[in-house]
Amino acid sequence: MRHEAGTATKTTCPYCGVGCGIIATPRPNGSVSIEGDPEHPANFGRLCSKGSALAETLGTDERLLYPQIGGRRAAWDEALDLVADRFSAAIAEHGPDSVAFYVSGQLLTEDYYVANKLMKGFIGSANIDTNSRLCMASSVAGHRRAFGSDTVPGIYEDLELADLVVLVGSNLAWCHPVLYQRLAAAKEKRPEMKVVLIDPRRTMTADLADLHLAIAPDGDGVLFAGLLLYLANSDAIANGYIEQHTNGFKQALDAARGLDIARVAQETGLPAQQVEAFYRLFAARERTVTVYSQGVNQSALGTDKVNAIINCHLATGRIGRPGMGPFSVTGQPNAMGGREVGGLANMLAAHMDLENAAHRALVQRFWRSPRMADRPGLKAVEMFKAVADGRIRALWIMATNPVDSLPDADAVAAALRDCPFVVVSDIASATDTLRHAHVTLPSAGWGEKDGTVTNSERRISRQRAFLQPPGEARPDWWQIAQVAQRMGFADAFSYAGPADIFREHAALSACENEGTRDFDIGLHAGIEAADYAMMRPFQWPAREGEEVSRLFAAGGFYTPDRRARFVAVSPRRRQVCDTRYPMVLNTGRVRDHWHTMTRTGKSARLSAHLAEPYGELHPADAQRLGVGEAEIVHVESPHGAVLVRALVSPRQQQGSIFVPMHWTDQFCARGRVDALVPALTDPVSGQPALKNVAVRFSRFAAAWYGFAVAAERPRAEDFDYWALARCVGGWRLELAHGAPHDAPEALLRNMMASHPPNLEFIAFHDERRGTHRVAAFAGTRLLGALYLSRTPVAVSRGFVVEQLARAHAEARSRFRVVAGRAGADRPDPGATVCSCFGVGANQIAAAARAGCNSVAAIGEALQAGTNCGSCRAEIRQIVEAARPAAAAE
Structure with missing residues (x-):
């Protein structure tokens, strides 16, 4: 049923496994107001960017309406x-x-x-x-092997009560933003709390971490098996808990023999000093929570990695008590x-x-x-x-x-x-x-x-x-x-x-x-x-006369003898690369999109942050292969190939490339990254290995690049590379092609799905530089604009997108559209950083140079980062980068 306008309904978010409470209120004009439920114990009113934008995804366009x-x-x-x-x-x-x-x-x-x-x-x-x-089977299998049941022992509050939070293969800031916000708030109140991030990439979650271990792919099992040995040698073992509530400790410890710090460092690619620093933190802090997600689970070794983590918590008795336990965070709402x-x-x-x-x-x-x-x-x-x-x-x-x-x-x-x-x-x-x-x-x-x-x-x-x-x-x-x-x-x-x-x-x-x-x-x-x-x-469990939040502090596991089982993990790191495919592909999620974008792809606001598939690679790899910033990269495995935009970043490990999993044939030409992934699975859980794939990549030889906007969904199937996203007033389109282009006016006309016969074109051509810009108007309305260049197109995308929703009666306004930038009175906001308030990187940098030298100060000046908080790490990076420039002025 549809509720009467003004009637608030308490419901639950349909995105990640955090399970945030939402209050939805239909309005008289047919729209819906979305806000976080302050009484829901998962989020206490907080929402991430995706949850905040839910109302923008509720339209009936592109819906199945009948069988x-x-x-x-x-x-x-x-x-x-x-x-x-x-x-x-x-x-x-x-x-x-x-x-x-x-x-x-x-x-x-x-x-x-x-x-x-x-x-x-x-x-x-x-x-x-x-x-x-695809996301949680290895966690299920690990739980069942250790506990006799698929039981998550802890609760969210444990992240706030812990003295040490270890994040393993979890980009919490982007994938579970509300939990990240809860953790960040707790750390701000208790600066002595320590956070360790274990991830091959320096993700936005590293902004919160005291220690980032840039581990080699699939090195987690070795790291935690070595930790078990270290704990035993450091007298950090809970002998009473082991004797009363577990079986198999000796066998698990025997399997870890030989994994001293030097060997662990060699196997994981980490500096020995970092391994030792992590081990000391874990040994010293009783209230420890280990949060793990897809980086652990999506592996051919996933179940063993889960059990290596659980072994360390069982050995120290750090399970089922406030601020302690292994914690699997799920990817989907249900x-x-x-x-x-x-x-x-x-x-x-x-x-x-x-x-x-x-x-x-x-x-x-x-x-x-x-x-x-x-x-x-x-x-x-x-x-x-x-x-x-x-x-x-x-x-x-x-x-x-x-x-x-x-x-x-x-x-x-x-x-x-x-x-x-x-x-x-x-x-x-x-x-x-x-x-x-x-x-x-x-x-x-x-x-x-x-x-x-x-x-x-x-x-x-x-x-x-x-x-x-x-x-x-x-x-x-x-x-x-x-x-x-x-x-x-x-x-x-x-x-x-x-x-x-x-x-x-x-x-x-x-x-x-x-x-x-x-x-x-x-x-x-x-x-x-x-x-x-x-x-x-x-x-749950929710039995008559019983209230339980945490489990296993006093044993009571669901094995036949009610004891937990240590699992003897034979640690190894899976090597996938060879001379033909020497690079490692890592797949994952971005902040503002969800799964295959059937919902989030309908929101212009969510598409503003990252509007196309990309491959994040290290500068040394880009230089070695001649790939420039924002050029197109061809990534290939024995199973398939994709074309993605190059994002050159020192956050990525050398020898690897990260490509998000969201883009499909509905939104881009060749961006289905799972076409590259072999059907290799964990032998226990059956979960596929989506995080450690052998690939090679090369620069796509584009004859030209393009950027376009259109009032209606444009046609783009004839181009080698295209990526389509919604924007306010219509659509935006990124292009690249390996062959010379036709006349720009003809290209734009063919791209527009429909148009009146009285189109008026305004164009600029520089044949020597290969730069072409053309815009099509009907009356005062912009129906489409196309920008072509031999190199990645440099226009103010935010400004151009805005013009679809504006009237253009004056010649000056139309010429600005063709120029692709606002006048001096309207600085380019830059790439969107804060989706909630539409704040760009250039705006944040300018505010930082003007004296806003903290995330909080940026929030006061621009509102950026003050709603869902998912962008706070990016804001901090921009502020820190702007400080040297400001000091030099």
């Missing part, structure tokens, strides 16, 4: 009947394992639960896996909720074990299911290989975009092209995956759907609807239940709403539990719809 079969509009009954018929036929002819679901951490727990129940308990296969396999209901191919609902016959029997009795999967299904990478070789005949993809996000992405696209039957449920009408669907189903999106999500600290919160779903969009749980009913399972899938599903989910978690399993929310097993509607955030 389609083969590209034609269809009624829901026809589409659902076809899905049920084709899945039933495949099962009848080829068996239950011939079908699969590939689901997503963007689903709500209720959606996840129904999908898992249908696949594992009624179809009888475990071929359901999730894109959370990665943990999916894990709770068995969304992974090797797990059962309610954290029960698929390999445990008693657990399978319990779930089957509870569901009254006809057949129960009795062995693990295909994990994500395996699943799409099975699609390719014909073992999977029918596939349903829900709320995710595997053609861009899975490794060996071109092979994934080819597999979907050849699959006999593909169903895609989504909100977006144009994705790289959707083009391969035989049936597309329109799903309700954030703000329209109703259910629960679980964040990284085991906190379950409500996502509530405050908008009417557009067109014929329907919730995912409803779609799955309707197909289940048509497959003959009506009684088990006759849910009236998400409250019914949550009630069943809670009841299953408590069924025959009695404290033997970690996940138990039996307190809510009888919840009524009215109470579900008003349910406040809570943490």
Whole structure:
């Protein structure tokens, strides 16, 4: 339903696993006000740039509005009947394992639960896996090996209470900004708190770090195995905790023998003094939290790295107490909720074990299911290989975009092209995956759907609807239940709403539990719809008469003997490079975009910070290969190639290149970076190795570069390199091409999707320098402008973008558009640094030269950094760089 204008709804952010509370209020003009919920215990009112811009992503343009079969509009009954018929036929002819679901951490727990129940308990296969396999599977596997369950022991408050916070493979400032803000605020109050960052790149998170260990890729396992040995030799071991609550310590220690500081330094590429400094900090500070994320998990060694970290916390007894513990922070809003209901191919609902016959029997009795999967299904990478070789005949993809996000992405696209039957449920009408669907189903999106999500600290919160779903969009749980009913399972899938599903989910978690399993929310097993509607955030376990926030301080693990297990990690660093592919590719996220940009790509504000895919490389590598700043780089592996903008930066390690994972064929020419990544996975978790890939790169020989703006989405497919982004008033476009260009006026006319016949062109040409600038007007309105050069185009992009929304009645105004810069009275603001307030780098630098010599002073003068705070590290860098210039003036 759509709430009345002025009615505030408390809900939860749909981005990362922090799980921030949001207050959404529809306005009379149809827009929505977004603000942080000051009462939500995850964020206490804070929001990052993405959360703050949520209202800008809620439009119904580029939405799937009705079901389609083969590209034609269809009624829901026809589409659902076809899905049920084709899945039933495949099962009848080829068996239950011939079908699969590939689901997503963007689903709500209720959606996840129904999908898992249908696949594992009624179809009888475990071929359901999730894109959370790509971000959190190694953490899950490490937890299960050590704790006997997929349990995160700590809570967010521990980051604020710790005396030492170790960030491993986590760019917290950009990927979990609200947690970064909480940590930064705590450190400001207690300067004696120490922060160590372990990351090959000097990311923006390093701004907060007292020590940055620029470790070699995949060196984390060696570093923490060496730390275990150091702790034992330094008498920093909690012998009582080890004896009472653990097994396997001797074996884990034996596996680390020989890893003295010198050997660790050699293996990790770190100076021995830095290794020793980190080890001393860890040994001396009892209140220590180790936060780890994709840099640890997305590795062929990911599970061992997780257990190497956990081993150090078990050995010191630093777990489950205030300010202590290993802490996995999840990438998606409901990665943990999916894990709770068995969304992974090797797990059962309610954290029960698929390999445990008693657990399978319990779930089957509870569901009254006809057949129960009795062995693990295909994990994500395996699943799409099975699609390719014909073992999977029918596939349903829900709320995710595997053609861009899975490794060996071109092979994934080819597999979907050849699959006999593909169903895609989504909100977006144009994705790289959707083009391969035989049936597309329109799903309700954030703000329209109703259910629960679980964040990284085991906190379950409500996502509530405050908008009417557009067109014929329907919730995912409803779609799955309707197909289940048509497959003959009506009684088990006759849910009236998400409250019914949550009630069943809670009841299953408590069924025959009695404290033997970690996940138990039996307190809510009888919840009524009215109470579900008003349910406040809570943490699990949530049993009657029991309140628990942290776990394992006094043991009580979920192994058969209730003891934690040390895992004997055989540390090694995976070498991937050779003479043909001598560089290391690292993939990851940027601050203001999310996944494959189906949501954030709709926001002009979020695209202003980084508007195109880039490759961040060290100056020495750029010089060696003749790559200049802002030129185009060709990055290649045995699996594929991409073209990205060069970002030359000393923050990057020599011999490596970083490329973000967000850009797709919808937004650029050749930017799908996961096409370069091999389908190599961790042998325990099945998580792909997305962070350590052998590549080579070279300068793309561009005959010319271009920058354009257009009032309507421009055509750019004919160029070797193009990258498209929304801006206020239209679109912005970066270009490069290897062949000479046509007449600039003709190029601009062809790029504009539609235009009136009375276009007026104003142009400037300098043939000798190869510089061309042309703008097209209709009346007083700018419809498009194009700037060409033999080198990367130097115009004020911020100024040019602004002109799409301005009237241009005077000749002087039009000439300024062609010039690509404002007059002397309007200085160029520079590249956007603060997305919240649209403040540019030049503005910050000018304020710094004028005496604003701190981030706080810049905030007072320009507001930059005063909302979400994600840009504060960048602001500090600009301020520090401006100080020598100011001193010299």
